[in-house]
Amino acid sequence: MTDLSKLRNFSIIAHIDHGKSTLADRLIQRTGGLTEREMSSQVLDNMDIEKERGITIKAQTVRLDYTAKDGETYVLNLMDTPGHVDFAYEVSRSLAACEGALLVVDAAQGVEAQTLANVYQSIEHDHEIVPVINKVDLPSADPDKVKKEIEDIVGLPADDAVLASAKTGIGIDEVLEAIVTRIPPPKGDRDAPLKAMLVDSWYDPYLGVVILIRVIDGAIKKGQNVKFMAGGTTHLVDRVGAFRPKIEQLPELGPGEIGFITAQIKDISETRVGDTITDVRRPATEALPGFKEVQPVVFCGLFPVDAADFEKLRESISKLRLNDASFSFEMETSAALGFGFRCGFLGLLHLEIIQERLTREYDLDLITTAPSVVYKIHLTKAAGEAEARTIELHNPADMPDPNRIASIEEPWIEATIYVPDEYLGSILKLCQDRRGIQKNLTYVAGRAQLxxxxxxxxxxxxFYDRLKSISRGYASFDYHQIGHREGDLVKMSILVNNEPVDALSMIVHRVAAEARGRHMCERLKDLIPRHLFKIPIQAAIGGKVIARETIAALRKDVTAKCYGGDISRKRKLLEKQKEGKKKMREYGSVSIPQEAFIAALRMGEE
Known part of the structure; x- marks a missing residue:
């Protein structure tokens, strides 16, 4: 049981690649959490994919003991959070469990879009924020300019910002002292009924479901019967502990402490993030406010390349869902691709990470259909209906009959882009081409904020790839949804040999439909192998064809055996061949190879 005044709960927030995980490494090393031999770089990023890409995907927790200059020993609970916009949900959960945050800003790059988004979340939780200017050892570092940016853009006083270099170890002691002196201790009542917040949960093959909790009031110990207030289930706690970062079992967790419990739970769906855990015999009167439900933003279909792998895919997705509660899935079928799943993600990077984890961790070959968003379709009032209905459309193949549609609404976002002045013109053009509406343009410390x-x-x-390539990686991008708006949207179908291919259909704005359709037809013409008959590839909106390409037939020289003789003999053979090809086109089916699907669906990645 730790004295409340000696506890400090804090998270590290920053833009992607500003040095959060490296700073966490140094803090663990400095406080003796791991020995020199056990240390590895980005020790809290425990997935291979996190280390390879240099990004944090899952928020991680570690408990450290630090003896301060005043001679007292403090217990520090550190939460390392992701920096990318697609994992903002992980950040919001971590911040709810803390009283303060280290705001890490790169001394060379300054304040970026995602820095702002995470800081504002932290301010909403009424946190004490300690600015840390990292990478001061770089030749291009300009700490004074960054201090001014923090004051101008974020609105935080930065004259007492800690100057550090996580890589070389400069300023690590000052960071630890700032945590102890500037971040307030948690509040809590040990004698009140148990009230603990369920911050995160994941599946461990040996321990079952591991639950990360932050105790608000009371205490939780081994052998205690607890109740999940939202889930309504009761469980017997069989293990209580903390990560240092190795697992350490503890007799109990008291008020203000962050740690984990296991209770022989096999189904992670029982452990809803944001739930309140209380004692069965002496329950709390009311639950904690919890977190808002996560809303998937981008949808796409995942299909196995080999249809026999469908059951393996089902099992793999279910297992992965245990470790990442922020994506959803439901079964779907496609005439072209067979059985698969329609999955919802928080963004494109999230989609890419899930797809890569399925491929690596579960050894699956997958086809991903073109990503789409959720459209709201207002239908006209049908006979016998009391009022007109509104439906949500996740898959373009399920689009209702155009005659039934009154209007279609698409989701809009508000994007904040930071970009150096020399790339501004190209970025403005990119946003205009994507039907963007400019709201604001300001200059802060020599950079444009759009x-x-x-x-x-x-x-x-x-969009994100184009933004990065235009700005040579200097632009930063953050967004949040601002609701749905009506748009002139149409469903574009791709027909191969007059047969619609449902996996390639997409919803596009009428203005962009022709260019997108022509591009898709040209790609497919190169990708589909030639058959013995002519194959038309068409892009169509309803019954109107807007683009067409034709794959020429493979020719067999039927007149080769005619040497000399009357021309009518040759003509007869050619006519017979022509009739045969016509018949073939009517009854022949076109086999589209899987590689063609994969390449065509990657159209947006060029």
Missing amino acids: TYELPLNEVVFD
């Missing part, structure tokens, strides 16, 4: 409203449909394809 605010644009954009349709999410235009962003999910290749």
